[in-house]
Amino acid sequence: xxxxxxxxxxxxxxxxxxxxxxxxxxxxxxxxxxxxxxxxxxxxxxxxxxxxxxxxxxxxxxxxxxxxxxxxxxxxxxxxxxxxxxxxxxxxxxxxxxxxxxxxxxxxxxxxxxxxxxxxxxxxxxxxxxxxxxxxxxxxxxxxxxxxxxxxxxxxxxxxxxxxxxxxxxxxxxxxxxxxxxxxxxxxxxxxxxxxxxxxxxxxxxxxxxxxxxxxxxxxxxxxxxxxxxxxxxxxxxxxxxxxxxxxxxxxxxxxxxxxxxxxxxxxxxxxxxxxxxxxxxxxxxxxxxxxxxxxxxxxxxxxxxxxxxxxxxxxxxxxxxxxxxxxxxxx
Amino acid sequence: xxxxxxxxxxxxxxxxxxxxxxxxxxxxxxxxxxxxxxxxxxxxxxxxxxxxxxxxxxxxxxxxxxxxxxxxxxxxxxxxxxxxxxxxxxxxxxxxxxxxxxxxxxxxxxxxxxxxxxxxxxxxxxxxxxxxxxxxxxxxxxxxxxxxxxxxxxxxxxxxxxxxxxxxxxxxxxxxxxxxxxxxxxxxxxxxxxxxxxxxxxxxxxxxxxxxxxxxxxxxxxxxxxxxxxxxxxxxxxxxxxxxxxxxxxxxxxxxxxxxxxxxxxxxxxxxxxxxxxxxxxxxxxxxxxxxxxxxxxxxxxxxxxxxxxxxxxxxxxxxxxxxxxxxxxxxx
Numbered sequence: 001x002x003x004x005x006x007x008x009x010x011x012x013x014x015x016x017x018x019x020x021x022x023x024x025x026x027x028x029x030x031x032x033x034x035x036x037x038x039x040x041x042x043x044x045x046x047x048x049x050x051x052x053x054x055x056x057x058x059x060x061x062x063x064x065x066x067x068x069x070x071x072x073x074x075x076x077x078x079x080x081x082x083x084x085x086x087x088x089x090x091x092x093x094x095x096x097x098x099x100x101x102x103x104x105x106x107x108x109x110x111x112x113x114x115x116x117x118x119x120x121x122x123x124x125x126x127x128x129x130x131x132x133x134x135x136x137x138x139x140x141x142x143x144x145x146x147x148x149x150x151x152x153x154x155x156x157x158x159x160x161x162x163x164x165x166x167x168x169x170x171x172x173x174x175x176x177x178x179x180x181x182x183x184x185x186x187x188x189x190x191x192x193x194x195x196x197x198x199x200x201x202x203x204x205x206x207x208x209x210x211x212x213x214x215x216x217x218x219x220x221x222x223x224x225x226x227x228x229x230x231x232x233x234x235x236x237x238x239x240x241x242x243x244x245x246x247x248x249x250x251x252x253x254x255x256x257x258x259x260x261x262x263x264x265x266x267x268x269x270x271x272x273x274x275x276x277x278x279x280x281x282x283x284x285x286x287x288x289x290x291x292x293x294x295x296x297x298x299x300x301x302x303x304x305x306x307x308x309x310x311x312x313x314x315x316x317x318x319x320x321x322x323x324x325x326x327x328x329x330x331x332x
Numbered sequence: 333x334x335x336x337x338x339x340x341x342x343x344x345x346x347x348x349x350x351x352x353x354x355x356x357x358x359x360x361x362x363x364x365x366x367x368x369x370x371x372x373x374x375x376x377x378x379x380x381x382x383x384x385x386x387x388x389x390x391x392x393x394x395x396x397x398x399x400x401x402x403x404x405x406x407x408x409x410x411x412x413x414x415x416x417x418x419x420x421x422x423x424x425x426x427x428x429x430x431x432x433x434x435x436x437x438x439x440x441x442x443x444x445x446x447x448x449x450x451x452x453x454x455x456x457x458x459x460x461x462x463x464x465x466x467x468x469x470x471x472x473x474x475x476x477x478x479x480x481x482x483x484x485x486x487x488x489x490x491x492x493x494x495x496x497x498x499x500x501x502x503x504x505x506x507x508x509x510x511x512x513x514x515x516x517x518x519x520x521x522x523x524x525x526x527x528x529x530x531x532x533x534x535x536x537x538x539x540x541x542x543x544x545x546x547x548x549x550x551x552x553x554x555x556x557x558x559x560x561x562x563x564x565x566x567x568x569x570x571x572x573x574x575x576x577x578x579x580x581x582x583x584x585x586x587x588x589x590x591x592x593x594x595x596x597x598x599x600x601x602x603x604x605x606x607x608x609x610x611x612x613x614x615x616x617x618x619x620x621x622x623x624x625x626x627x628x629x630x631x632x633x634x635x636x637x638x639x640x641x642x643x644x645x646x647x648x649x650x651x652x653x654x655x656x657x658x659x660x661x662x663x664x665x
Contacts (some may be wrong), residue, residue: 020355023578029359053571059501060564060579062494062508062586177396230475231392238385245355246392253394291459 005036005067007122009082012089013041013071014051016241020248021086021258022054024143026063030084030252031259038068042078043089057074075113079120081139084259085316086251087113087141089132091202095236103133103323104330110137111331114144121148126295128254129155130247134188135271135285136323140331142273142285151296154258155271157192157287159243159250160184163231164194167224168201179210183289184269185309186280186316187323192287193312194228196220198303221308267300278305278313284320337368337399338409339454341414343445344421345373345403346383348574349462352581353418354386358395362416363592370400374410375421397497407445411452418584419445419473420519422463427569435656436663442469442581442665446476453480458628460587461487462580466520467604467618468656472664474606474618483629486591487604489524489620491576491583492516495564496526499557500533500543510534513544515622516561516602517611517642518649519656524620525645526561528553530636554641595625600633611638617653 008025012018018041024030025037039058055071068085072078079085090109091102110129117125125148129138134155142153161184169176179201185193199210214220227234235243257268267289276282277299290297305313340357344350350373356362357369371390375383387403404410411417422441423434442461449457457480461470468486474485493516501508511533516523531543547553560567568576590601600622606620610632623630638646 019578020352023352023356023582024359026581027356027359027361033365048574049571053568054578056564056568056571057576057579059498059508060491060495060568060576061582062497062501063582064509067507140470159392161391165394168393169394175399176391176394231388235388235392238388240382243389243392245351245386246389248394249355249359249395325578 003035005038006084007038007040007082009040009042009078009085011042011078011085011087012131014043014047014054015088016244017088017247018043018252019054020244021088021251022058023061023063024248024252026058026061028065028095029249030180030255032256033065036065036067036184038070039066040070040072040078040082042072042075045073048073056275068137075116076120079116082121082244084255085117085121085125085127086255087127087129087137088131090137095240103136103326106131106133106137107140107327107330110140114141116139118147124149125152125155126255126258128251129153130251132188133323135287135320136327138271138285139324140327150273153273153285154254155188155285156247156251156254156288156298157184157188157269157271158254159247160188160192160194160228160231160287162246162250162253163194164228167227168196168199168214171219171224172201172213174201176207180266181289182210182269183267184286184287185313187320188271188287189316189319190229190318191316192229193309193316194225195309195312196224197306197309198289258292258297259295261294262290267291272297272299275299280313281317281321284317284319284324286320335367337370338368338416339372339414341372341374341410341417342419343374343410343419346375346379346386346465347420348577348578349420350375352577353420353584354390355393355395356581356585358390358398359395360397360630361582365397368397368399370402370601371398371470372402372404372410372412372414374404374407377405381403406451407448410464411448414453414457416588417449417453417457417459418588419459419461419469420463420466422469427573429578435468435659438463438465438469439472439663441447442472443476446473450477450479452497456481457484458588458591459485460584461485462584464520467620467653468660470604470618471657472660478586485606485618486587486630487520487618487620488580488584488587489516489520489602489604490587491580491603492520492524492561492564492620494579494583494586496528496561497618499560500528500531500547500650501532503547503552503557504533504534508537510536512599513622514602515600516620517646519653520604520620521649521652522562523652524562525642525649526558527642528557529639529642530622591625591630594627595623600624603630605630607630608632610634613646613650617650617657619650619653647653
């Protein structure tokens, strides 16, 4: 017997990331090839015609898993009954813009959307914030939707996590699926810390530490880190547009692993409400290594943090604390 | 033990449809979730940086099925060893443009690419032409790649087929998965004939019924339904200010998947294929027919009754294709 449909909301659905994301959701990439979905798509009134064009295309694609489409500029209608909310809507970063430049525009958006979600989403709705500044938008959403459990509000650092896996796979000339357990600590910004100290590669002679195989600590502590940190800007430079394809794909990975569980022995990176683990500041949305089971994420504890890493974890934590203050000052 | 990777070429990969298509291919939508892929992406020189940006994003997405990516502006490199070629590259139709407006630009592209494919592709390479005018581009490709079996060269009308299913599902307020066996006859243009005379709908907890009897509105089926499907491309452009990339990419995956993995029992799909004279359609053009697929081969569904109304429409779209063929050849001289 077929499963009951799950309602998935995508905000900013008429934009670039939305356009890449909705066919992935409709094909089962996010929740599995046997999970019917009802898509809710929200965008702002100037995008109403384009949004309707996306809805038309979803009908035209005759997706077997897609049981319905709600395309609206009304945030209440968009949020009603949703089980998963992917918040893509916001101001996209353009070439030359820093993430902080767009913060004030976005925090007021997230304050109002918090309210709508809290009042209308299904109980236990899982929320993923993608729009930058992702961590702080998620924090604002959490602060203004107090009846949504804090653990249900997350932000996307899976893109950075996947980028780190990709860089290691290219450096070692191995399949990316053989690399695992990198960690993205902190903010989805240029202060993020891509940490390979616990990452491994599957080789013909078993799992080996990445550091041991790469044999180039200078690269791992230097260029590797900056490449991952600045990858977003590199994509914009090449495409003249934000990374929609890989962001959408990472959003699917984030939700899928959260809902369906991480593979045994593997963790992923998610921006989650910090409980102070690893001495990260509490009360911000901070990216940690997590495993997922039965629809819940759990921070992987007990990983050794060396001095180099400690500094980087603290730096990105500090930036998040500053962003929090800046965000609150924008709202006053 | 994992399957050997299949090499899939996408031309025009830096464009809108390419950008929608490559993540679908990399996730297994085209060939199945257990089929590893090597993606070949081709575009023109001015798009080099953008194409490299797409390659970077494919690396960044850490797709488990994606074994490698070849991104190039060199057609010979792009075509080397490919098992499947999805030809998206060409001039996109913009608001106000007719398909014929872009024909002359595209036929010379397809002549050149025919040559590269013929020399470099793997034996039995399956070719799907998407770029408009799709049927005629595919015909040109076939004519200038004589050593590629003509049955291996097809064009996309699955988008129109899926659009027709979608329109019926909206009309009947039923899930699109419960509608099947529409037919798109002819040209992927405004003369295409979306035919529901053999289409069926299976309502929940009920048996399969003919669409005509359930819709109970022949006038709509013979007029507005047809024109809506025929002109849907323009309607999407009007709404989005851009071509239908998402649904075109999805249809391209459906076309290849059903061709390679087979159509479900009792179901046919629409594909633009080299006409063998079936249903009184002249051979020597690429014409969309109802087909079933098995073991990597398509076969035209034969013996379907064609009424007078349908006959006229099927002939009209064939006539347009013959005219396009003449026009295409004149462009090449």
